[in-house]
Amino acid sequence: MISQLSWKIGGQQGEGVESTDRIFSTALNRLGYYLYGYRHFSSRIKGGHTNNKIRISTAPMRAISDDLDILVAFDQESIDLNAHELRGGGVIVADAKFNPTVPEDVNARLFAVPITSIAEELGTSLMKNMVASGASWALLGLPLEVFNKAVEEEFGRKGPAIVEKNIEAVKRGAEFVLEQAGGPLEDFRLGPADGKQKLFIIGNEAIGLGAIAGGCRLMSAYPITPASEIMEYLIKKLPKFGGTVVQTEDEIAAVTMAIGANYAGVRTMTASAGPGLSLMMEAIGLSGMTEQPLVIVDTQRGGPSTGLPTKQEQSDLNAMVYGTHGEIPKVVIAPASIEDCFYDTIEAFNISEEYQVPVIVMTDLQLSLGKQSCEVFDYSTVEIRRGKLVQDAPAEDNAEQFKRFEFTEDGISPRVLPGVKGGLHHVTGVEHDEVGRPSESAVNRVKMMDKRLNKLNTLQIRDAIRVDAPHESPELLIIGMGSTGGTIDEARERLAADGVTSNHVTIRQIHPFPTAQLAPYIEQAKRVIVVENNATAQLAAQVKLHAGYGDKIKSLLKYDGNPFLPAEVHKACKEMN
Numbered sequence: 001m002i003s004q005l006s007w008k009i010g011g012q013q014g015e016g017v018e019s020t021d022r023i024f025s026t027a028l029n030r031l032g033y034y035l036y037g038y039r040h041f042s043s044r045i046k047g048g049h050t051n052n053k054i055r056i057s058t059a060p061m062r063a064i065s066d067d068l069d070i071l072v073a074f075d076q077e078s079i080d081l082n083a084h085e086l087r088g089g090g091v092i093v094a095d096a097k098f099n100p101t102v103p104e105d106v107n108a109r110l111f112a113v114p115i116t117s118i119a120e121e122l123g124t125s126l127m128k129n130m131v132a133s134g135a136s137w138a139l140l141g142l143p144l145e146v147f148n149k150a151v152e153e154e155f156g157r158k159g160p161a162i163v164e165k166n167i168e169a170v171k172r173g174a175e176f177v178l179e180q181a182g183g184p185l186e187d188f189r190l191g192p193a194d195g196k197q198k199l200f201i202i203g204n205e206a207i208g209l210g211a212i213a214g215g216c217r218l219m220s221a222y223p224i225t226p227a228s229e230i231m232e233y234l235i236k237k238l239p240k241f242g243g244t245v246v247q248t249e250d251e252i253a254a255v256t257m258a259i260g261a262n263y264a265g266v267r268t269m270t271a272s273a274g275p276g277l278s279l280m281m282e283a284i285g286l287s288g289m290t291e292q293p294l295v296i297v298d299t300q301r302g303g304p305s306t307g308l309p310t311k312q313e314q315s316d317l318n319a320m321v322y323g324t325h326g327e328i329p330k331v332v333i334a335p336a337s338i339e340d341c342f343y344d345t346i347e348a349f350n351i352s353e354e355y356q357v358p359v360i361v362m363t364d365l366q367l368s369l370g371k372q373s374c375e376v377f378d379y380s381t382v383e384i385r386r387g388k389l390v391q392d393a394p395a396e397d398n399a400e401q402f403k404r405f406e407f408t409e410d411g412i413s414p415r416v417l418p419g420v421k422g423g424l425h426h427v428t429g430v431e432h433d434e435v436g437r438p439s440e441s442a443v444n445r446v447k448m449m450d451k452r453l454n455k456l457n458t459l460q461i462r463d464a465i466r467v468d469a470p471h472e473s474p475e476l477l478i479i480g481m482g483s484t485g486g487t488i489d490e491a492r493e494r495l496a497a498d499g500v501t502s503n504h505v506t507i508r509q510i511h512p513f514p515t516a517q518l519a520p521y522i523e524q525a526k527r528v529i530v531v532e533n534n535a536t537a538q539l540a541a542q543v544k545l546h547a548g549y550g551d552k553i554k555s556l557l558k559y560d561g562n563p564f565l566p567a568e569v570h571k572a573c574k575e576m577n
Contacts, residue, residue: 010078062486210345288328311561
């Protein structure tokens with residue numbers, strides 16, 4: 001038996017690849033396996049090659065596998081583009097309709113299954129994805145009844161007749177390939193799963209769930225890849241909690257609506273990708289100047305401009321830290337796992353209200369859309385902190401207005417909602433005094449700027465850096481952010497086998513930068529390698545700017561639209577050592 005394997009399905013977009021992957025992985029999740037998925041898809045509705053890859057394991061892991069065990073191909077292009085990933089002795093399950101061939105330099109077993117023909121015999125070629133699923137599932141020797149339950153869940157809303165036909169398609173595919181192969185493939189039998197209950201979701205769904213748990217009751221947003229799933233998830237779920245989602249005409253309307261709703265006291269968020277974040281910049285400055293809470297999720301993708309809207313990149317860091325004109329306090333946090341997406345979203349709302357600042361939650365496409373196993377969320381840890389929100393604001397003697405922007409020792413002023421007795425004050429995007437009246441006084445300007453900029457001095461989020469440092473003086477310190485963490489950990493296991501000692505730091509508080517926490521680990525290491533999906537080493541620049549040690553820091557960059565593989569990080573780190 002083996003402890004893990006990798007399965008991929010490829011075909012034309014709109015051909016059922018996504019639904020096949022969804023049912024296949026759902027059934028595996030029901031058996032208790034750990035899963036990590038990656039979607040390669042085109043920026044179009046239909047057509048163009050697409051593939052979904054799932055890594056299946058008996059133990060936790062958070063990275064794409066370097067190689068591939070089983071490839072399910074709906075066309076020859078899928079074989080030509082993906083067969084090179086197959087390990088020696090790997091398997092291709094292909095539709096016999098296109099007379100599949102295996103490239104000469106690929107050592108793989110081919111099972112040509114009449115996938116389309118079987119589906120058409122059952123009434124429609126649309127069921128070919130179920131035929132293919134049944135074939136590959138049977139080769140693994142997994143129980144068919146578990147897969148059938150996943151099929152029932154997927155198609156149950158369409159009626160029992162449709163369910164029965166799809167189950168029959170699964171059965172026919174399984175029977176055909178088992179006869180051809182002489183039974184399940186013994187070298188592909190997975191060891192038993194641990195049986196623990198797990199969630200199997202994408203990061204965007206975890207963000208949406210975190211928003212609900214964190215008290216969000218309004219989302220204003222405009223659709224954009226790869227952020228749209230947050231909005232789609234909340235459209236279904238928020239109304240059940242008395243909330244709603246408003247699809248605005250553009251990102252400018254989305255962010256200004258969020259600021260207005262937060263001013264009125266409703267926890268509100270918006271979500272976008274790089275192009276949408278650019279449009280929001282002026283309004284983010286408004287949030288900073290008026291000290292209104294604001295939560296934005298930026299799901300990074302390939303840029304600039306439209307760029308690679310369906311591909312992996314981590315190139316918005318500078319935009320999030322420096323993008324707004326003028327100088328305002330803001331917070332940028334970077335979840336590094338599905339669990340982080342949930343808990344960090346809750347914390348983003350708390351930080352935003354406590355410090356009265358915009359908070360940007362920075363994810364990347366792989367973390368946002370890659371479906372993964374994760375621990376069940378612990379709702380008992382959720383707390384709602386609203387900071388200096390004043391419920392009753394009696395006016396001071398002889399004071400006509402509430403000091404909404406009062407100079408305080410910590411720089412954070414009392415906040416009042418519209419309509420509260422005694423809470424009358426001005427709100428304006430120009431510089432203002434303590435009650436919000438416009439002011440161009442030089443003395444007031446300096447005091448207000450200092451007040452705003454200094455109020456984050458005490459901020460430190462939970463796990464501002466996440467550290468795995470078993471060595472006091474390692475040869476390497478590897479630094480990453482976002483979805484790179486699991487890949488780095490696997491690379492470190494291989495480095496250890498090579499006799500190379502390494503520590504790992506994931507930076508989760510991007511701004512304000514956690515210099516004091518990070519610097520000691522840099523100082524201890526002989527060399528530092530910063531791993532990031534961009535071309536200009538934006539995270540490494542932040543490390544050098546704030547922590548120094550530029551002479552020992554090197555960058556490992558990837559910006560071809562694909563996530564890092566463990567083998568790539570291992571090889572590069574070994575060469576740089």
